[in-house]
Each structure stands twice: as C-alpha cells, then as structure tokens.
Amino acid sequence: MMKISVIIPVYNAEKYVTQAVESALQFDEVFEIILVEDKSPDNALQVCRQLTEKYSRVKLYQHPDKGNHGAGATRNLGIAMADGDFIAFLDADDYYLPNRFDAEKELFKDPKVEGVYGAIGVQYYSEKAKEQYYKIFGDRLTTVYKRYPPEDVFPGQLNMNGTFGLFSIDALTIRKNSLKKMDCFFKKHLRLHQDTEFLFRLSYYLDLYPGILDKAVAIRGVHENNRITKVDAKEIKPSSTKVLLWEEVNNWAENESTIPEYVKTHIKRVYRSFRIANAPFLKKWGMIVKYLFTDYKSIRSGLYNINFRKDLF
Structure with missing residues (x-):
C-alpha cells in the first residue's frame, strides 16, 4: 500500500x-x-x-x-x-x-x-x-x-x-x-x-x-x-507578481545548462512581455522601441503574450 x-x-x-x-x-x-x-x-x-x-x-x-x-x-x-x-x-x-x-x-x-x-x-x-x-x-x-x-x-x-x-x-x-x-x-x-x-x-x-x-x-x-483575492481586488497588481514569477523562471533557465536555447528564448520573451506590461507608460514605450531595434522577434512574441495569454496563470 x-x-x-x-x-x-x-x-x-x-x-x-x-x-x-x-x-x-x-x-x-x-x-x-x-x-x-x-x-x-x-x-x-x-x-x-x-x-x-x-x-x-x-x-x-x-x-x-x-x-x-x-x-x-x-x-x-x-x-x-x-x-x-x-x-x-x-x-x-x-x-x-x-x-x-x-x-x-x-x-x-x-x-x-x-x-x-x-x-x-x-x-x-x-x-x-x-x-x-x-x-x-x-x-x-x-x-x-x-x-x-x-x-x-x-x-x-x-x-x-x-x-x-x-x-x-x-x-x-x-x-x-x-x-x-x-x-x-x-x-x-x-x-x-x-x-x-x-x-x-x-x-x-x-x-x-x-x-x-x-x-x-x-x-x-x-x-x-x-x-x-488581493490580486483580483487590485490590492496587489497582477502583472507585478507575474514579473517576479517570470524573472525567477528566467534566472533558473539561464543557469540550467540542459535546457535547450529555444526554450530559454521563449522564457525570456515571456519575461520581457510582463516587464513591459508592468512598466510605467513612458518607460514601457521606451522598452518597446529598444526591443524593436534590437530584437524584433522577441518584442513581437512578447506583445502577443501580453495581449492573448493573460489567462495562463
């Protein structure tokens, strides 16, 4: 048993x-x-x-x-x-x-x-x-x-x-x-x-x-x-808690040598998307402009995550 x-x-x-x-x-x-x-x-x-x-x-x-x-x-x-x-x-x-x-x-x-x-x-x-x-x-x-x-x-x-x-x-x-x-x-x-x-x-x-x-x-x-309840009632900003979550996941993935690079890239994109979503208005657009010039695929994927994957967690 x-x-x-x-x-x-x-x-x-x-x-x-x-x-x-x-x-x-x-x-x-x-x-x-x-x-x-x-x-x-x-x-x-x-x-x-x-x-x-x-x-x-x-x-x-x-x-x-x-x-x-x-x-x-x-x-x-x-x-x-x-x-x-x-x-x-x-x-x-x-x-x-x-x-x-x-x-x-x-x-x-x-x-x-x-x-x-x-x-x-x-x-x-x-x-x-x-x-x-x-x-x-x-x-x-x-x-x-x-x-x-x-x-x-x-x-x-x-x-x-x-x-x-x-x-x-x-x-x-x-x-x-x-x-x-x-x-x-x-x-x-x-x-x-x-x-x-x-x-x-x-x-x-x-x-x-x-x-x-x-x-x-x-x-x-x-x-x-x-x-x-505190998250839903806006006492805790939902996106800010997800920034901390995905920052932790991203740090772990970067230090785990056995994770394939394409998986690490996906995790980084999701983390970036929540960072952007949680940033103040001016900083948010500054981040978007930066990633548009440096990593267009990442920001496009990140915006997709912000707009369409809010219900994941």
Whole structure:
C-alpha cells in the first residue's frame, strides 16, 4: 500500500482546515497529514491542535521562530518533516474527493512514474465569493486537456505546444525520492505564484503522468479571503507578481545548462512581455522601441503574450 504524506500549509483557515484534514483522512493510503501553521491571525492554530488530539495521523508543526514565512517556506517545512514514500499537497481551504488517489494507486506501480497530476473543481463558499470569482473560475475543471507524455508537460506549461491546460498542486502526487533531482523546492521569497514556479521546475526534472483529467479529484474552495483575492481586488497588481514569477523562471533557465536555447528564448520573451506590461507608460514605450531595434522577434512574441495569454496563470 502507498504511504502518502499530505502537506497542508495553514494560514487564516480556521473555518476550513477541519474539512481539509477529514477529506484526506478518508484514504487508507494517507500515512500522515502534516499541518504547518504559519502564524495565522485567526484561531487556526487552536483548531490544528484539536485535530492532532482527535486524529493520530495528524501532525502539527510551526516554523522554528513561530513566525509567518509564506506558503513556499511552509510547504518546504512540510516536505522536510514528511516520512511517507509519496508527497501530496492540499491547501487548507480546499478538500479531496473520494477518487483522489484512484489513478495514483495504479500508476505508481510503475517505478518510472515520478509524479501524477489530475483535475480539480471549484466550490464557492459564499454568494459574494461567487460574484467576485465566477468570471475567473466559472464552474470549469482546472485540468490538462488531453493526455500528454511526460516530456511534453514542461513545454506544455510554458504554452509551447498548443493549449495544454493547467493542473494544481492539490491534484499532484510525487514520489518523494524523486525530489532529490531538485536542488530546492518552493522559492521562499515568492509570496505569490510560488506553486506555479515549482511546477515548472518539477515538470522539467521529473516524469509526470496524467491521472484523472475528465473529472475533479479535489475541490478548490473559493472565499473572500483567498490569497488570490488581493490580486483580483487590485490590492496587489497582477502583472507585478507575474514579473517576479517570470524573472525567477528566467534566472533558473539561464543557469540550467540542459535546457535547450529555444526554450530559454521563449522564457525570456515571456519575461520581457510582463516587464513591459508592468512598466510605467513612458518607460514601457521606451522598452518597446529598444526591443524593436534590437530584437524584433522577441518584442513581437512578447506583445502577443501580453495581449492573448493573460489567462495562463
């Protein structure tokens, strides 16, 4: 039987974390549930303590200084504490469905399978949340649109081979030993999009296979206090967070000698496009003029990304 460690970062989720934990406890394959509390402003820590008292498979950790370090560092701590042979993730305001590990139980019998991804659905926890986010999530699955071989997953996420789709870490399961191929996991300094950046690198280093893609294996819970709320409400400028994401991806690609040059060029173009989109008006046009004279193909590709690929991440 599989031994899965489910890692749940906990921040401002006292209303939801019990549902998340109990959705993972339904599986015999779940060896342990690791709650990492990240100095929540609400009563989440007390709820987590109650869950550890009630369920023997639930373990609770905090950062050594008991401070707030963000989702990336919090997931990293969970990985470090995990004793299972497989790692799965779950946000504290989301939950698993009964079919969550159906595909994994079969696929991981093959030792070459290093990770499996699936589809997730959506639930709006309030009418206000639905009004605010329906235009983003609708009632659609977040999924990869067809079954790709593992070598196509990395370029697919970069949108290099047509319309690939998306998968969430809520629907990702990884063979723990395979993580040794990566020199680091989640980037601690990325407060947003650290999961997207992680998935890019993960799909480059590991062989990821499709699990269940035509129906949800987990549910994204949408409420007014989701981290993405601040982005949607313009409290955080969306394009500025993507500049930081693509700057990180570009820096990694430039330093990874095994990535083909055409892939590095594509990544650089996307990074430039977000830099231009986020620049002040006069600087933006100065950058456009500069790239028109120095790298016409890049700026043309960059403008294409700005205008037509806003919905990628």
